[in-house]
Amino acid sequence: MFDVEPYNDDVTLVKTSTAMEDGHPIMWAIAYLIKDTLFDAGCANALEDIERFAAKTEVNKIYVSHAHEDHYGGCSAFVPRSKIYAMEPDIQIIKNPPTIPEFFDFVWGQPKPVAEVEKMPSYFTIGDLEFEVVPLPGHGQQMVGFYEPNRKWLFSADAVPVPSRKIIGMPDENIPLMVETLEKILEMDIEIIFDAHRGPVTSPKEHVQVRVDFLNDIRVKVLKLHEEGKSIHEIQESLELSGPWYLEMTQGRFAIDIFLKSLLFDKAEK
Ligand SMILES: [Zn+2]
Numbered sequence: 001m002f003d004v005e006p007y008n009d010d011v012t013l014v015k016t017s018t019a020m021e022d023g024h025p026i027m028w029a030i031a032y033l034i035k036d037t038l039f040d041a042g043c044a045n046a047l048e049d050i051e052r053f054a055a056k057t058e059v060n061k062i063y064v065s066h067a068h069e070d071h072y073g074g075c076s077a078f079v080p081r082s083k084i085y086a087m088e089p090d091i092q093i094i095k096n097p098p099t100i101p102e103f104f105d106f107v108w109g110q111p112k113p114v115a116e117v118e119k120m121p122s123y124f125t126i127g128d129l130e131f132e133v134v135p136l137p138g139h140g141q142q143m144v145g146f147y148e149p150n151r152k153w154l155f156s157a158d159a160v161p162v163p164s165r166k167i168i169g170m171p172d173e174n175i176p177l178m179v180e181t182l183e184k185i186l187e188m189d190i191e192i193i194f195d196a197h198r199g200p201v202t203s204p205k206e207h208v209q210v211r212v213d214f215l216n217d218i219r220v221k222v223l224k225l226h227e228e229g230k231s232i233h234e235i236q237e238s239l240e241l242s243g244p245w246y247l248e249m250t251q252g253r254f255a256i257d258i259f260l261k262s263l264l265f266d267k268a269e270k
Pocket residue numbers: 066068139140158
């Protein structure tokens with residue numbers, strides 16, 4: 001699935017997804033187009049649509065927030081014309097994508113390799129817009145967002161998970177570090193958060209605070225049960241945490257026990 005949705009004079013949403021049987025998207029992955037520049041590039045399951053879009057749209061630069069397949073899977077449609085920028089450890093992944101598990105191949109699609117990927121700068125401009133590259137660690141260790149201080153826009157990638165009560169972790173995730181990043185976002189001067197799955201959020205503080213409160217609240221409960229000697233499994237049962245239908249199919253890439261273990265044992269400092 002593919003959809004292009006102008007948001008304001010500068011920002012256009014480029015939405016990609018895989019359709020469910022009822023025709024609805026499983027989940028949109030949203031790339032943002034500003035003039036000749038993209039933030040992320042969508043998922044590979046929409047590659048044919050992305051290629052048609054790339055053929056008629058001048059995209060010279062793509063800044064990839066992090067090397068998850070729903071963010072860089074569309075890059076191959078834009079090369080060699082577009083320059084692609086990513087953080088150092090992500091460069092190798094984008095050049096040589098690992099084979100993703102079957103479930104994620106169904107949901108997002110297997111990215112194709114891209115020959116050239118440049119190192120992410122710490123600052124860049126698009127016309128009169130000035131962007132700072134902001135580290136947003138926690139979801140992926142190297143994830144970055146793009147902040148425009150004059151417009152007060154933050155392109156936040158996957159820093160603020162949807163929905164707010166998500167209790168699924170991924171092996172790369174560090175939940176305490178994620179909370180620290182969310183608290184850092186709360187202190188920034190932001191009017192609009194451009195989330196990579198939800199789209200633009202015009203009440204960023206409230207939106208982020210709901211997630212921070214949820215994580216801090218559940219952390220207290222998990223710590224207490226842990227101190228009482230309960231196992232991860234028992235903690236999950238006593239808090240009645242259950243995952244979505246597809247959890248098993250992710251083959252451990254999404255799991256509730258990863259989330260609980262990270263809450264208990266990970267430290268925010270690297
Ligand atoms: Zn991600």
